[in-house]
Amino acid sequence: xxxxxxxxxxxxxxxxxxxxxxxxxxxxxxxxxxxxxxxxxxxxxxxxxxxxxxxxxxxxxxxxxxxxxxxxxxxxxxxxxxxxxxxxxxxxxxxxxxxxxxxxxxxxxxxxxxxxxxxxxxxxxxxxxxxxxxxxxxxxxxxxxxxxxxxxxxxxxxxxxxxxxxxxxxxxxxxxxxxxxxxxxxxxxxxxxxxxxxxxxxxxxxxxxxxxxxxxxxxxxxxxxxxxxxxxxxxxxxxxxxxxxx
Amino acid sequence: xxxxxxxxxxxxxxxxxxxxxxxxxxxxxxxxxxxxxxxxxxxxxxxxxxxxxxxxxxxxxxxxxxxxxxxxxxxxxxxxxxxxxxxxxxxxxxxxxxxxxxxxxxxxxxxxxxxxxxxxxxxxxxxxxxxxxxxxxxxxxxxxxxxxxxxxxxxxxxxxxxxxxxxxxxxxxxxxxxxxxxxxxxxxxxxxxxxxxxxxxxxxxxxxxxxxx
Numbered sequence: 001x002x003x004x005x006x007x008x009x010x011x012x013x014x015x016x017x018x019x020x021x022x023x024x025x026x027x028x029x030x031x032x033x034x035x036x037x038x039x040x041x042x043x044x045x046x047x048x049x050x051x052x053x054x055x056x057x058x059x060x061x062x063x064x065x066x067x068x069x070x071x072x073x074x075x076x077x078x079x080x081x082x083x084x085x086x087x088x089x090x091x092x093x094x095x096x097x098x099x100x101x102x103x104x105x106x107x108x109x110x111x112x113x114x115x116x117x118x119x120x121x122x123x124x125x126x127x128x129x130x131x132x133x134x135x136x137x138x139x140x141x142x143x144x145x146x147x148x149x150x151x152x153x154x155x156x157x158x159x160x161x162x163x164x165x166x167x168x169x170x171x172x173x174x175x176x177x178x179x180x181x182x183x184x185x186x187x188x189x190x191x192x193x194x195x196x197x198x199x200x201x202x203x204x205x206x207x208x209x210x211x212x213x214x215x216x217x218x219x220x221x222x223x224x225x226x227x228x229x230x231x232x233x234x235x236x237x238x239x240x241x242x243x244x245x246x
Numbered sequence: 247x248x249x250x251x252x253x254x255x256x257x258x259x260x261x262x263x264x265x266x267x268x269x270x271x272x273x274x275x276x277x278x279x280x281x282x283x284x285x286x287x288x289x290x291x292x293x294x295x296x297x298x299x300x301x302x303x304x305x306x307x308x309x310x311x312x313x314x315x316x317x318x319x320x321x322x323x324x325x326x327x328x329x330x331x332x333x334x335x336x337x338x339x340x341x342x343x344x345x346x347x348x349x350x351x352x353x354x355x356x357x358x359x360x361x362x363x364x365x366x367x368x369x370x371x372x373x374x375x376x377x378x379x380x381x382x383x384x385x386x387x388x389x390x391x392x393x394x395x396x397x398x399x400x401x402x403x404x405x406x407x408x409x410x411x412x413x414x415x416x417x418x419x420x421x422x423x424x425x426x427x428x429x430x431x432x433x434x435x436x437x438x439x440x441x442x443x444x445x446x447x448x449x450x451x452x453x454x455x456x457x458x459x
Contacts, residue, residue, distance in 0.1 A: 086252050087299040087319055087346070088385050124297075124322040126341070152386035156343045160321060182339050210427055211412050214340055214389055221321070221342040 006033040007154070011230045017165045020055065026165075027057045030158055034151055036135045037115035041159075042080075043123075043131035043166050050173060052129070055166040064112035071108075076101050083120045083132050089152065092118035093141075117144040121159040129167065133159035157226060164224040177223055177238050185219040186241055188212050193232045193243035247304050248377035249450045253297040262302045264288070265311035266352075273352040278395060278421070293349070296323055301381065303373045304450075305357055312357040313370040315378060316350045320391070325349050326425065330393055333415040338425060340391060346382060348392040348428075364443030367404075372442040375405050379438065380449055382430045390428040395421050402426070406441040407434050 010029055017023050023041075031039050038059045045054035058065055074080060078095045097103050110116065115136030123131040135155065139147055168174065181189075184205075191201040198212040205212070216228060223238075225231040235241045249262060256263040267288035274280040274289055282289050296318065303313035318324050320340050324347040327339060353370045361369040382390055392409060394402075402409055409426025416422050428434070439445050 084254075086254075086297075087317060088252075088381065123343075124319055126322060128322075153344065153388070156386045160343050180341075184336060207412070208410055208427075210389065210410055210429055214342075214345060214391075214427065217342045217344055217388070218320075218340045 007226070009033075010158075011226045014161060014165075014224070014226055014230075015234065018168070020057070020169055023055075023162065023165055023169060024057050024059075027162065028059055030162075031059055031135070034135070034147075034155070036137050037113075038136045040134045041131065041162050041166060043129070043163065043170065045170060046127070046129050046172075050127075052167055052170040052172045055170045057162075057166075060114060061112060064109065064114060067108065067112065071105075073101075073105050077105060078102055079118070079120050079134060080132070083122050083134075084130055086122040087124075088122075089156075090120040090122070091148070092120070092136075117141075119148065119155075121155060123159055123163045125163065125167070129163075131163050131166065133162060157221075160221060161224050161226060175224070178240055180222040181219055181235075181240060182215075185215045185222070186235075188215040189219055189232055189235050190241045190243050192216060192228060193236060193241060247306055247450050248301050248373050248381075248448045249304050250299060250301045250377070250381060252299055253294060256300075259302075262304070262311055263300075266300065266302055266314040267294075269311055269314060269352050269354050270350055272354075274350070281418075289350075292328075293318060293323070293325055299381070301374060301377050303353075303370045303377070305361060308357075310357055311354065312361060313353040313374050314350065315348055315352070315374050317378070317381075317390075318347045318349070319343060320345045320347055325393060326391065330415075330423075330425070333417045333423070334413045334425065335415075336413060338391075338413060344386065344388045346385075346387050346390050348378065348390050351392070351394060351398065365441060367442060368401075369442075369444070371401055371405055372438060372444055373448045375402070375407055376435060376438050376442065376444065377448045379407065379428075379430055379435045380447055383432070383435070387430050389430060392426050392428065394424055394426065396424070399424060399426070404441075406437040 010033060013026060017026055027039050027041060041057040043055045046052040083090050097106050115138050117139055118134060118136040120132050120134040123133060137144060187205060188201055191204060198209045201212045202209045220231040223231055223234050225234055251259050267290055271284045271287055271289040274282045275284050299317040301315050302311055305312045321343050326347055358368050358370045363369045363372055407428060409428045411424050411426050413425040414422050
């Protein structure tokens, strides 16, 4: 399957992201994989003792970025105004575009080829950090509705992975992966590494398949990984699990 | 009908927000005797300042608040991590955008009496549960974890969406408190719809649009 191949390509490169250029290349790869028009990641930074600098990745044409800042759209852009720290992804189709300046913003964005559809994923991290990841597309309304259903889960995961990398690029402390995993998460990962399914692992540990899935999902998020195989590989590399001497 | 809004847009829903906090005070302090902080008749905690997503069940006839619940993403601070973690034997430090935490599920009994589904069951409960499932699906969320008492276990089970109990504790006072896990799926939604007879979306169709600039 072509799509699965592209996803594994994303998986292969995500661990190597250490600079803004890498992150940009990765975001462009996401755009290609999901046949999107554009993507934007924006993290305003975190002030205080453990300061993190703002990080932005924008695949829009530079002319549009220039126009956006010149026209001072940031202050009225409903995506930015409404999106921050929301729990629900924000479909641009549901935004109130009646105020004249907002109508102007969306009208011009279409002229600049930004895309007819858009969706913003709000990201909230454990330390009060937040960010936005937006994607745009030229799909028709019904196609877009279907695509959203299919990709929303992947894009949620990708949004948070990009955020984790951006925090690091912005000067955040390197993640202490070992400290983040719970004993249960390690156990589940170890059994996963020797080829057990969630159901098997549930039987072995005397917990349900749903609970196994939640532990593996959580481990995946904590290790900034994109799928189960990736998580297991990274856990082994980081010596967080030792499936051989189980 | 379910009206939903984020904490940061609560000022656009002053009536719903105020009534929700009052309902929570009646539910958790007065009826369940939980150790919650109530000020001026409102139960508000630190997590209400973390921009949660609220679902409020609104009575179609009177406009009254009939029930409510609160969602937080497990990628940020949650009650499970900050409040309940010391009471359970297994650390349940879940962190993923695909799992939300549900807390403060409340139903107003006086209003519930006159609100029934086509199958004669509690409409408020079904609205909150079907609505919660629908909203979670909109966000690509796959599972919901919740914290609740024994009484709610029965209610959830009867509604056709039984949480799987993954931990319990007696260390919180008189009553046993549970952590449960719900699977978010169209099958879950269908199961609830079959029982309630409420086959359409329970979410308010036209969300009041906020004026921007």
